[in-house]
Amino acid sequence: MSMWKKILQGMVLAVIAGLGIKTGIESLQTSFAERSNDSEVISAWNERLEKLIEPIPFERGFVGYLSNEDIPGANFDSNDAEGEFVLTQYAVAPLILARGAEQDWVILNLDPETLKKWREENKDQFEVVRSGGGMTLAHRVTK
Amino acid sequence: MSLLSLLTFLPPVSIGTLLLHLVWSDRNSLPDWLLKLSLGAGLGLGLSSLLFYLHLTFFPTSSYFLVLEIVILLALAVIAFQRGKTTSHGLIFESASAGFHALRQDFSPPKWSAEKLSQIALLAVGILVSAVSFLGLVNYSRQRAYGDWDAWMIYNRSARFIFRGGEFWQDAFSPGMNLVFHADYPPLLAFNIAARWRALGAETTFIPMFLGFLFTLAALGACFSALTYFNSTGQGAFALVLLSGAQFFMGEGGRQTADVPLAFFILASIVFLFLREREGREIFTALAALMAGFAAWTKNEGLLFVLVSSGIIFLTALWKRSFHDFLFYLAGLLLPLILLFHFKTQVAPSSEFAGGGLEVLLQKLTDPARNQMVFGAMSGFLLRGGGWYGVGVFPILAAYLVLFKTRPIAFPTAVFVSFAILSAQLIGYYLFYLISPYDLTWHIGYSLNRLFVHIYPAVVFVVLAAARTPESVFSLQVKRP
Numbered sequence: 001m002s003m004w005k006k007i008l009q010g011m012v013l014a015v016i017a018g019l020g021i022k023t024g025i026e027s028l029q030t031s032f033a034e035r036s037n038d039s040e041v042i043s044a045w046n047e048r049l050e051k052l053i054e055p056i057p058f059e060r061g062f063v064g065y066l067s068n069e070d071i072p073g074a075n076f077d078s079n080d081a082e083g084e085f086v087l088t089q090y091a092v093a094p095l096i097l098a099r100g101a102e103q104d105w106v107i108l109n110l111d112p113e114t115l116k117k118w119r120e121e122n123k124d125q126f127e128v129v130r131s132g133g134g135m136t137l138a139h140r141v142t143k
Numbered sequence: 144m145s146l147l148s149l150l151t152f153l154p155p156v157s158i159g160t161l162l163l164h165l166v167w168s169d170r171n172s173l174p175d176w177l178l179k180l181s182l183g184a185g186l187g188l189g190l191s192s193l194l195f196y197l198h199l200t201f202f203p204t205s206s207y208f209l210v211l212e213i214v215i216l217l218a219l220a221v222i223a224f225q226r227g228k229t230t231s232h233g234l235i236f237e238s239a240s241a242g243f244h245a246l247r248q249d250f251s252p253p254k255w256s257a258e259k260l261s262q263i264a265l266l267a268v269g270i271l272v273s274a275v276s277f278l279g280l281v282n283y284s285r286q287r288a289y290g291d292w293d294a295w296m297i298y299n300r301s302a303r304f305i306f307r308g309g310e311f312w313q314d315a316f317s318p319g320m321n322l323v324f325h326a327d328y329p330p331l332l333a334f335n336i337a338a339r340w341r342a343l344g345a346e347t348t349f350i351p352m353f354l355g356f357l358f359t360l361a362a363l364g365a366c367f368s369a370l371t372y373f374n375s376t377g378q379g380a381f382a383l384v385l386l387s388g389a390q391f392f393m394g395e396g397g398r399q400t401a402d403v404p405l406a407f408f409i410l411a412s413i414v415f416l417f418l419r420e421r422e423g424r425e426i427f428t429a430l431a432a433l434m435a436g437f438a439a440w441t442k443n444e445g446l447l448f449v450l451v452s453s454g455i456i457f458l459t460a461l462w463k464r465s466f467h468d469f470l471f472y473l474a475g476l477l478l479p480l481i482l483l484f485h486f487k488t489q490v491a492p493s494s495e496f497a498g499g500g501l502e503v504l505l506q507k508l509t510d511p512a513r514n515q516m517v518f519g520a521m522s523g524f525l526l527r528g529g530g531w532y533g534v535g536v537f538p539i540l541a542a543y544l545v546l547f548k549t550r551p552i553a554f555p556t557a558v559f560v561s562f563a564i565l566s567a568q569l570i571g572y573y574l575f576y577l578i579s580p581y582d583l584t585w586h587i588g589y590s591l592n593r594l595f596v597h598i599y600p601a602v603v604f605v606v607l608a609a610a611r612t613p614e615s616v617f618s619l620q621v622k623r624p
Contacts, residue, residue: 005546006616008546009546009547009611009616010616010617012543012546013265013381013613013616016381016384016385016388016539016543017265017268017381017384019388019531020268020272020384020385020387020388021268021271021272021275021384021388022388022531023272023276023388023389023390023531024271024272024273024275024276024279024387024388025275026390027275027276027279027280027390027393027394028275028276028278028279028282029279030279031278031279031280031282031283031286032282034283035286036286036287038286038287038289039286039287039288039289039348042289042295059307060308060311060314062319082323085321085323086292086296086323086324089296089300089321089324090295090296090299090300090303093300093303093304093307093308094303094304094307094308094311094314094315096314096317096319096320097321098319098321099321
């Protein structure tokens with residue numbers, strides 16, 4: 001192997017090692033700079049749902065879920081709507097969320113105006129069992 | 144809780160390490176043990192999840208899984224001890240003396256040659272970059288204890304269903320689950336998390352967090368120790384720089400998703416193919432297959448790895464006119480694939496990729512606009528992603544191989560077969576994007592870098608295994624033409 005090739009190889013090794021150190025330090029700095037409150041949000045959601053679903057008399061099976069996204073004409077942000085649905089499913093496991101109001105128990109994640117309208121339209125079919133943290137648990141009225 | 148959480152991983156990691164020691168007991172230096180530990184950690188976690196699946200199937204409410212693991216560990220320890228006693232002074236003495244011998248060799252007053260100095264310097268840099276990057280990963284995880292979106296909505300959610308569901312653990316994979324939760328995804332992570340939670344009797348975010356750390360460290364350890372074994376300590380240390388210095392790879396380790404575990408299993412499978420060529424023992428072909436099977440048990444992309452690796456090894460067998468290795472490969476795949484087949488057909492809902500029918504799939508595959516979009520995105524990342532100052536890490540590795548390749552090339556069959564497998568894996572990803580049921584722009588943006596994470600440690604390993612060592616570059620001997 002020629003001396004020049006060895007020098008070139010040595011330089012390549014040194015440059016990559018230097019860049020590796022630089023990236024490692026930058027990664028550490030980034031991890032301090034990019035703060036996240038994900039853990040707090042998920043923990044809070046878990047606690048909120050734990051209280052809300054206490055009246056449900058079974059531990060497995062399907063529970064309905066309605067958000068503004070499912071109500072024609074209601075305002076919603078699609079990212080928030082999906083995020084809240086996923087957070088709710090994670091929190092209520094091992095219950096399975098089914099979108100819509102076909103189940104006997106339904107979790108309502110609606111803004112106050114939409115909730116009021118929905119309750120008026122469904123007062124003969126559902127009764128509100130519990131509310132809290134911006135969410136409502138409704139149960140189908142048995143006749 | 145954090146220490147207890149960590150301790151629950153001790154049985155599976157020790158089982159994997161001891162199993163590897165039993166099939167490869169003639170290598171006992173310190174780097175050899177590090178290699179056994181790194182590969183054994185993944186092997187143990189893979190086996191543990193398969194065993195937990197059987198345990199759930201036959202004894203869904205039993206809480207004795209940890210006891211079962213400890214019994215298996217003790218049985219393996221007794222076998223290893225007996226075997227060590229009959230061959231020499233006993234396993235512990237033999238291993239310890241070999242380890243101390245290696246240590247003495249490594250840390251005895253060095254002859255201060257340029258080679259030795261370069262090795263020490265590279266080792267220091269490798270450890271520094273790994274330590275700093277790992278600290279960043281720990282800090283990232285500290286703020287996101289539940290992991291990233293995919294982690295908690297897919298794997299940790301499944302684990303929660305299994306842990307809380309008792310005899311109804313299969314609800315985790317119910318066809319009634321909304322599609323967004325990907326209940327059809329392979330269950331290695333979910334089973335490992337649920338098994339540790341059962342051992343603790345509580346849900347804690349430390350378990351998925353430590354699982355992510357373990358696979359990241361195992362990938363670093365396997366690459367470092369395998370290259371130390373095949374080439375030199377400097378080469379192993381340089382692998383640490385390339386892996387830990389690539390943010391797109393290390394950053395994934397703290398997210399708790401299945402991408403780094405899959406990358407580990409692909410790397411481990413490739414390392415065993417190299418061990419097969421170096422040691423000449425078929426058991427390593429079977430272990431390469433077992434690791435490929437665990438890749439499929441981890442993520443759907445792992446199933447693609449099983450298909451492409453089996454195909455390439457079959458073609459190699461045709462070329463060599465010997466199906467000996469191919470049969471060992473099939474034997475190694477048997478256990479994980481039988482259980483995966485059972486899981487996919489009896490437990491999990493059907494995959495969303497399977498929908499649409501043949502006509503729609505063909506239409507997507509031949510759509511010029513989709514082809515152009517996928518090709519542009521993948522070639523863009525391949526050329527510019529993951530590197531420094533706009534130059535991608537893969538072109539850097541290609542240039543490195545050209546500049547540093549050995550003549551004749553080391554491990555020719557393993558290098559050729561590995562590159563063929565990894566290239567076929569990328570082609571498979573290209574085809575998967577074409578038939579994706581999702582909005583293609585979103586799908587590419589959301590997953591592209593993670594696909595390259597899957598192959599990155601294996602590519603680094605193969606390139607460095609075929610390259611001249613840093614020590615030889617810094618040696619003062621120059622051959623005159």
